[in-house]
Amino acid sequence: MADVTLEGVTKVFDGGTTALDNVSLDVADGEFMVLLGPSGCGKSTLLRIVAGLDDPTRGTVYLDGEPTDGLAPRDRGIAMVFQDYALYPHMNVGDNIGFPLKMAGIEPEERERRTSDAASALGIADILGRRTQRLSGGQRQRVAMGRAIVREPDLFLMDEPLSNLDAGQRAELRNEIGGLAQQLGVTVIYVTHDQTEALTMADRVAILRRGVLQDVGTPAAVYNRPATIYVASFLGNPRICLAVAKVDAHEGSHIELHIGEQTLSLPWAHSRTRILSRYDNERIIVGIRAEALTPVTPGTASNELAGKVRTLEHHGHETLAFLDIRASAIAPDEVGTTKAEQVLGNRWRRPFGSWASRWSRNGGRSDDETTSTADGETPGRHLRRSAEVAVRLAPYPHIKTGEPLSVAVDTEALLFFNDRGNRIDVVGR
Numbered sequence: 525m526a527d528v529t530l531e532g533v534t535k536v537f538d539g540g541t542t543a544l545d546n547v548s549l550d551v552a553d554g555e556f557m558v559l560l561g562p563s564g565c566g567k568s569t570l571l572r573i574v575a576g577l578d579d580p581t582r583g584t585v586y587l588d589g590e591p592t593d594g595l596a597p598r599d600r601g602i603a604m605v606f607q608d609y610a611l612y613p614h615m616n617v618g619d620n621i622g623f624p625l626k627m628a629g630i631e632p633e634e635r636e637r638r639t640s641d642a643a644s645a646l647g648i649a650d651i652l653g654r655r656t657q658r659l660s661g662g663q664r665q666r667v668a669m670g671r672a673i674v675r676e677p678d679l680f681l682m683d684e685p686l687s688n689l690d691a692g693q694r695a696e697l698r699n700e701i702g703g704l705a706q707q708l709g710v711t712v713i714y715v716t717h718d719q720t721e722a723l724t725m726a727d728r729v730a731i732l733r734r735g736v737l738q739d740v741g742t743p744a745a746v747y748n749r750p751a752t753i754y755v756a757s758f759l760g761n762p763r764i765c766l767a768v769a770k771v772d773a774h775e776g777s778h779i780e781l782h783i784g785e786q787t788l789s790l791p792w793a794h795s796r797t798r799i800l801s802r803y804d805n806e807r808i809i810v811g812i813r814a815e816a817l818t819p820v821t822p823g824t825a826s827n828e829l830a831g832k833v834r835t836l837e838h839h840g841h842e843t844l845a846f847l848d849i850r851a852s853a854i855a856p857d858e859v860g861t862t863k864a865e866q867v868l869g870n871r872w873r874r875p876f877g878s879w880a881s882r883w884s885r886n887g888g889r890s891d892d893e894t895t896s897t898a899d900g901e902t903p904g905r906h907l908r909r910s911a912e913v914a915v916r917l918a919p920y921p922h923i924k925t926g927e928p929l930s931v932a933v934d935t936e937a938l939l940f941f942n943d944r945g946n947r948i949d950v951v952g953r
């Protein structure tokens with residue numbers, strides 16, 4: 525039995541770095557929770573605080589409903605596995621796995637039984653007598669895992685345990701760790717920066733950015749219905765296209781989304797029309813994943829985008845075409861900054877009216893990339909990021925870079941964000 529609750533956990537290190545900023549998170553008993561985020565977002569700090577190796581500056585960690593303040597790491601029923609698995613080189617595999625039991629004064633017979641059970645579960649029962657120096661990376665990590673599970677912990681904390689392995693070993697162990705956790709019924713908090721690990725292994729994923737929890741949900745929920753633009757862009761390969769669109773609501777009839785010079789039309793009965801209509805005459809960000817697009821003969825679909833193929837990426841089983849749809853795009857890191865305000869134009873439309881209206885007339889495309897705004901900013905600099913959508917094609921298609929391509933757009937699969945990067949159509953999350 526081990527459920528974990530973090531309540532308003534903040535960690536500010538000496539020197540002023542805020543590694544965690546008011547993080548609240550529940551991990552249920554037996555759940556496989558993956559903490560996902562880029563380097564430096566606070567994942568390891570969170571894990572160390574749960575383990576009791578670091579104290580939070582503010583907030584509380586509860587284990588099974590009990591506050592852990594002052595509870596020593598060894599009394600938390602936790603086992604940790606790190607990326608740099610330090611095995612004892614002078615011991616064989618079996619002794620490495622059984623070492624924590626020896627330290628705990630467990631009788632040799634019992635030790636042997638538990639060591640052998642752990643080794644069998646990890647598929648390394650046949651190498652118990654081997655020295656650890658000659659093991660492969662995957663085998664070494666299995667031994668490290670064995671040493672952790674042999675203690676029969678209630679809670680497993682894993683910090684990038686696969687990052688030192690090659691791609692093949694990672695894929696293999698990914699499956700095994702998920703299966704093993706289920707078999708043992710333990711609660712796992714697993715840290716990674718790898719979205720594939722998160723989406724394939726997790727019951728739920730918690731996404732951190734600069735110490736702030738962005739979203740928590742099942743892999744399907746955070747992928748299909750991300751709470752923020754950051755989550756939408758962090759998950760998914762190829763990356764989501766974040767295009768600027770102007771909303772034009774025709775009350776009771778339909779909503780037009782002007783993306784550059786092109787227009788998508790959503791019927792009034794569309795699931796998200798009412799929410800979008802609140803942004804009438806404003807610019808929003810439309811997230812377009814490859815899944816929303818299907819190549820078509822021009823003029824045959826009810827909603828289409830057309831563009832020129834800028835690049836082709838051949839992946840063997842498919843080819844990705846990156847299509848310049850002649851519209852403005854935004855980078856997730858720009859969201860919430862003055863850059864985003866300028867690209868979106870919602871705030872500066874009035875102060876810099878003349879330039880803005882010319883930009884608007886051009887459907888968001890700058891015809892003068894060097895025009896300066898009143899405060900000396902160069903708007904063209906911000907507009908040069910042009911929207912490129914990724915389109916999945918059959919392997920090695922006949923199309924060439926520079927050629928036109930039209931795609932049908934499944935408007936139900938589009939994601940809509942405001943200028944602060946929050947999804948404006950969050951329903952049921």
Ligand SMILES: Nc1ncnc2c1ncn2[C@@H]1O[C@H](COP(=O)(O)OP(=O)(O)OP(=O)(O)O)[C@@H](O)[C@H]1O
Nearest residue numbers: 537538541543562563564565566567568569570717
């Ligand atoms: N002991 C420390 N003293 C000061 N700053 C620290 C300390 N440990 C971590 N930090 C800082 O806190 C932030 C979060 O670090 P943390 O190691 O938790 O991130 P992470 O997401 O695990 O990164 P990585 O994936 O690179 O391990 C970083 O800016 C880091 O530099």
